[in-house]
Amino acid sequence: MRMFTQGQWREGREALEVRNPFDNTVVDTVPRSTADDVTTAIDGLVAGAEIMRRLSGYERFQILNKTAAIMGERLEELATIISREEGKVLAESRIEVQRARETMELSAEEAKRITGEVLPLDGASTGKNKLGFTLRVPCGIVAAITPFNFPLNLVVHKVGPALAGGNAVILKPASDTPLSALKLVEILLEAGLPPQAIACVTGPGGVIGEAIARDCRVRKISFTGSRDVGERLCQVAGLKRVTMELGSNSPLIVMPDADLQQVAEAAAVTAFANAGQVCISTQRMIGVGGVYDELLERLTTRVGKIRAGNQLDAQTNMGPMVRESDARRVGDWVDEAVKQGARVMVGGGRQGAVFEATVLADVKPDMKVTCDEVFGPTVAVTRADTIEQAIAMANDTRYGLSAAIFTKSLDSAMRFAREVQSGNIHINWGTMWRADLMPYGGLKDSGFGKEGPKYAIQEMTESKMVVIHGV
């Protein structure tokens, strides 16, 4: 496929291959864009931002709503693209397309509801006969820099609200998974988006991501990706607004009163969906009191049923990781944990980019499989004596994106919700659950700012204060 800048599809001087992570075959090629391509793209978006600013909320609603409808019609085509470039099983890709369609529909609806507030200026000692109100206005040019793991829905979470808010957008998808994003651009254009309002450049983040971040015509950067890249982007961005949706090593506490079969079912979904490559994957499990041995037994039996392999085969429950090098890294971390005293209860094997669903027992807090972000199909189980100790372990991390507890006690649940430092809290499910309308974002090194179209629009628009001076 080609990149899209200045209202046109263009070839690049060099190409990047997009490969199917299961068998390493080339799915397609995209341009390896340069910093000059970024400048050209942003030159075009200056006019695009002006066009978008003048569209009414209703006109923006119509474009985005039609985009959502086309996405629904093309569900199967989009799902196949996601599975082929990213590696998740088709069933998960279909869910991703449905969610992305809904995220676009939510963005369309919110385009009609962007509002300011009226201020009682006569409440100020100097405010007699004055009326004040705020207007929300677009930022202008918004940059959307996105990760590989949800190559459609996480792109829509940025592009949808940015356009709904009346902005032009420069989109830079992950190099492993640019095809879903380029397809989305095609659909937006078909739905009537002014072509000058969007650009999509593909290529290495270190080159074109940084060129985007440095360009002073970009007013707002919305980034989803790893912690270290997020920190680097903040350093180069200078005076820009930024939203950072970063990584995590999310904990799940299992209390003695929990239904352990339910826990095992939840863990099978929330630790291993998309081969564990979800920012809110359950990575750490903390069994409190006497539950540890039975928890391990139930977990091992349930996780042992997860069949890993070719993501396009209907019998497969879990596809490959996005790159073989990542699967090798996960294997190294597991081996290191075993050398330090952990036990592999199930899994641990690798073939190419496919890493088996793995349960590790007797994990100590300083092992990499628990204290760093694994972003792979492993769950690390640890023992705690009390809820105090379990909460302290849950909080003993630089991250704070999602955390969960299984308990029947309202007191334990409320204590967990109050004391655990995390942007998302789940009671009686694993750490991985999201409705796309929720305010979603992390605490601590997991980032700042919220996504969910209503909340993202707040971050992608600015406020003007208007004062009418009466006599």
Ligand code: NAP
């Ligand atoms: P990543 O390596 O940080 O890449 C994310 C994006 O940043 C890609 O488009 C990448 O381009 C680009 N990039 C890389 N270096 C850059 C630089 N110096 N300047 C500007 N852009 C740069 O992350 P990933 O491996 O794709 O995704 C996995 C990470 O994302 C995990 O840490 C996960 O937890 C996090 N994540 C967070 C959320 C959330 O909502 N909090 C959701 C999903 C994922 P290239 O692909 O060309 O390198």
